[in-house]
Amino acid sequence: MSQIIFQVLRGMEVFFLLYLLLYASYLFLSVAMGAWRLYRLDRMRAIKNELKHEFYFPVSILVPAHNEEVTILDNVQSLLKLDYQLYEVIVVDDGSRDNTSQVLIDYFHMKEVSRPIRLSIPCKAIKAVYEAPDTRIRLTLLRKENGGKGDALNAGINASQYPYFLCIDADSVLQWDSLERIVQPVMEDDDVVAVGGLIRVAQCIRFSPGEGVNAHRELSYHLPWNFLTCMQVMEYDRSFLASRILLDGFNGNLIISGAFGLFKKNVVIAAGGYATDVLGEDMELVAKLHAYCRNNMERYSIRYEPNAVCWSQAPSTLPDLFKQRRRWHIGLFQCITRYRFMLLKSRFGMVGTVSYLYYLLYELYSPIIEVIGLAGMVTAAVVGMLNTTFMLRFYLLFAVYSSILTITAFFQRIYTQNIRISRQDVFRACIMCLIENIFFRFVFDFIRLNAFLGYRKNKETWGTIKRVRHNEAR
């Protein structure tokens, strides 16, 4: 018996060392590649290696909103001030129980119209269509029966009139040049079917109250005082710098955040639009586009544009963070299981191997693997096989390594975006990186494990997160 336990523990040791080695290599490669690509992009911009065009691509911006009366006006106002020539804004009120629609109707003096909408993708009934008569940019409001975020986006796609659509969360604010930046990959290559942008934490910034086109241009950057929000700043910077840019290198991104993504409408319609039965409709759509294009042998590319920035509110209380992350993890689980046919299939190339395996082993199953690791550790201690010194040193080594990666990603962002931060913020950023990597990862693991355990109960629960106006968010 003891021989068997010994063999199992030996096997576990090898597995975990390999698991961590692969993870460390992945993080290292992604941060190094991300840093190199951002540095190159920065240089390219400085020496006019960019496509400038006065007309650009006409884009429909879709804003699904459910009980967003607090943030919706800020969001729409900022969208109407973007530095872009031709676009429309479509707000989809997905059966809100609060005054989301009324806030917009009153502010923009919107009128109900009898606009015919072509149902290219099925969606719940649209009850009314409103248009704003006096805005420079065409602003439409759809009021529909509640059907979830995916369903709201499908309704928005049906009502949109331009060949590209951009989805953005109602609690987010686009940087003034984001639209111009996010269409760049489409101008470079006709095969681009989707582009993801960079999501950053909105609580870090304060826009200057400029007028007209100058509004929302100047921004001041500070790390938020809220501990949880500050922690998420570090986490966002690392994940958006690290993973996305590396996966982008081989057209392998499996996620374009629902908070900010550009899509080619006809391809999305052909693929069937957003799924309405999952919580991670953003990831599901990207996986669906990969599957659709590869099954139909269409040339396609899904890109990530790190210079297109969207400022999104991060949850500032533990219960809200808990709800958000649980939803993300359930969405990931649903997507990974739905597209399991991609795994290790040659037709799906690197998407089916590197990307899928990464999300499967290091995102989806990581809490379970970590729990097994902890159980193995306890067992090893009981049978006297645990080398405590080695374990502690190894843990600290890995924590320091992760912290250095995170702080690298943070400073990379600071300099490529020409943001000035105070010495105090530099100090706080370093401390936060350490705390995040030594302690906070266990909080996330707990949340993700909880998502697994409560899957049956929560698989259709979106959860409401407390919203505040952007100027009050910090």
Added chain:
Amino acid sequence: MRMQVRAVIYFYIFICAVLLIFNLLYIFRSDRVRRRQQKKIRHWNTYLDSFAEGSPVWDSGKVFRRLQNIQELMAFHEALESRSQETEAFFRENGSLILALAKTYREKEAMEQAFFAYVVAAFYPPEKDQQDPLPEQLLGYLDRSTVYSRENVLSALYALGNIQPVEHAFLLMSQRGWYHDSRLLSDGLNRFQGEKELLAARLWSRRGQLTECFQVGILRFADTLSGDGFAENFLRALQTEQLPTETRFALVRYFRRHAVPCARPVLLQLVKGETARDRELAIAAAASLASYPDDETRQVLKEALRSPNWYVRQNAARSLKILGMTWEETGIDSGKDRYAVEMLEYILGARPAAEEEKKEKEVLAAV
């Protein structure tokens, strides 16, 4: 095993620490770099002032040596941006220096070539001389190019105003199967400093050797030119040639802004859907017919309101509105065709039911 894993992680930590130090140095150095660049700009301003006064402080050899460096070229570019008069004189008098620089930059990476082409596009005066060797050097940049350097090279060629190199560039890019967005192409062609009509005619004559995006770019460009000089040629191409779908769409759209009587029957035929292979073109044709006001057009558009294609119905309704048709004149029976009614209601802004309701209210108010 344990040792190897630790060694790998120590190695990664070392590289990341280097990255981190690089980032920090970059941030702290950025002010110094900016100051140094400002100093270079001041030097170039001094030189350009002295050049304008006829006694340049640097000889052409020194100017050449300095401009070989991309940072100096950036400073030179910034110094030129704040001036208007001296730039043309500088480039005219230093043609051979610019040519030598163009040759030097041919050996550099695509990113730097793109910037050199950008400077040429921004400041080099139009050169109609067919024998000018500068365009040839710029065309050489296309050999190992990126989409950005291609765009900047094209911009430089447009600025030089010579037709042949532009034609050459289009052919080269098509042969190599490089995609270039048609909007960028048409915008760029509009900045051409020579005879635009001649350029459009020459490029269109080579359409057989050009890929779809270039054909569409030329058609969009031709669409912006005044006069209907291309209409006959384009109509013949639409009727007789096997062209890519997007090119055919662009041809049909051309006849919206350039309404020539001979195009009307072709557009009507397209909207009626009589030519099976061109069924999709009915969408564009329904929009173009807004420029052909007569009874037959109105009749065909009214029939198009019942088209099974949603976009044909939408464009037909819009065209009818532009042609001044009222709800009553359409004669649509709201009981028979709900889709046509909905579209007209929205586009014409006339809602029979709502109007009746309004009238009823007026009557009640009067009583």
